[in-house]
Structure formats: C-alpha cells, structure tokens
Amino acid sequence: MTFRERVLxxxxxxxxxxxVSYGQVALWVGSPRAARQVGGxxxxxxxxxxxxxxxxxxxxxxGISTFKVGAGELQVALLRAEGVEVGEAGVDLARWGxxxxxxxxPWTVPPAPP
DNA sequence: ACGTTGACGTCAG
DNA sequence: TCTGACGCCAACG
Numbered sequence: 001m002t003f004r005e006r007v008l009x010x011x012x013x014x015x016x017x018x019x020v021s022y023g024q025v026a027l028w029v030g031s032p033r034a035a036r037q038v039g040g041x042x043x044x045x046x047x048x049x050x051x052x053x054x055x056x057x058x059x060x061x062x063g064i065s066t067f068k069v070g071a072g073e074l075q076v077a078l079l080r081a082e083g084v085e086v087g088e089a090g091v092d093l094a095r096w097g098x099x100x101x102x103x104x105x106p107w108t109v110p111p112a113p114p
Numbered sequence: 115a116c117g118t119t120g121a122c123g124t125c126a127g
Numbered sequence: 128t129c130t131g132a133c134g135c136c137a138a139c140g
Contacts, residue, residue: 003137022122033135039121040138057121065121075121 003029007041008049014056017083018098019091021060028100039065055079062097063090 006029014020022035031037042054055078059065064086066072076086084096 026122031136033123034137035122036120036135037122037137040119040136042121044138054121059121060123067121071121 003031003034003037004041004044006030007038008052011042011052011054011057013100014053014098016053017096019056019058019062019079019084019093019096020098020100021062021093022057022065023060025057035060043068056098058090058093061090062093 007025010025010028011020022038023032025038026032026035029038038057042057045052045054055075064072064075066075079086079091084091
C-alpha cells in the first residue's frame with residue numbers, strides 16, 4: 001500500500017457536504033507531517049480517479065489551496081453544488097469540517113514509538 | 115544513492 | 128490580521 005493509495009482511500013471516505021484538511025488526511029494515513037505530500041497526490045489526479053472527491057480537501061484554515069488554472073473555481077463550484085458554503089476566505093471548518101470516527105480508519109496505523 | 119520539489123502547517127514579527 | 132521564513136517528507140529524475 002503506497003502513500004498515494006492510502007491518501008486516495010481516505011479522501012474517498014469523506015462524506016458529501018463535508019470537508020477535511022490536508023493535515024488531517026496526512027494524520028490518518030500515518031504520516032502526520034506529510035500534509036504537503038497529500039497535496040502532491042491530489043495534484044497528480046487523472047480523469048481515471050473521477051471517484052475521488054478531491055474538492056473536499058482544503059487547507060488548515062479552510063481555504064482553497066489549489067493553484068491549477070480553473071481548478072480553484074471548479075473546487076468552489078463543486079463544493080457549493082453539494083451544499084457547502086464557500087466564502088471569500090474559504091469554508092468554516094468548525095461548521096463544515098468532518099470529524100471521522102477513529103474506528104473507521106483501519107489503515108491508520110500510528111507506529112508506537114519505543 | 116542523491117538532490118530537488120512542492121493542492122501544507124506553524125510560528126515569529 | 129497579514130506576511131515571510133522554515134521544517135516537513137514522498138515522488139521523481
């Protein structure tokens with residue numbers, strides 16, 4: 001199971017109408033400091049990954065971090081289409097952020113330090 | 115094996 | 128509140 005596969009698995013679990021941050025995804029896949037790499041995975045998404053709701057991943061402040069041309073507007077449009085309120089500063093994580101049940105992440109295996 | 119590269123997060127001003 | 132510097136670490140050449 002590669003890092004990329006774990007990331008996509010997690011993102012696929014995010015319910016419609018909710019959002020999570022890159023940092024949260026990184027935490028759940030077992031690499032708490034790899035938030036940046038999560039972005040890297042989403043950047044490389046292809047059409048074949050159409051079942052991955054990448055638009056539900058935002059930064060720690062609820063802002064849209066996408067820089068790909070058109071992708072930012074697309075992300076906002078997709079989120080609004082599923083009921084998420086997106087303002088100038090992004091979304092309100094306290095309201096739209098998703099708090100997952102820990103038992104729902106079997107692949108999340110935080111290594112026990114000695 | 116090794117250097118570079120960032121859809122990020124955090125902290126000092 | 129807003130900015131810039133820096134650490135982070137999986138891919139990729």
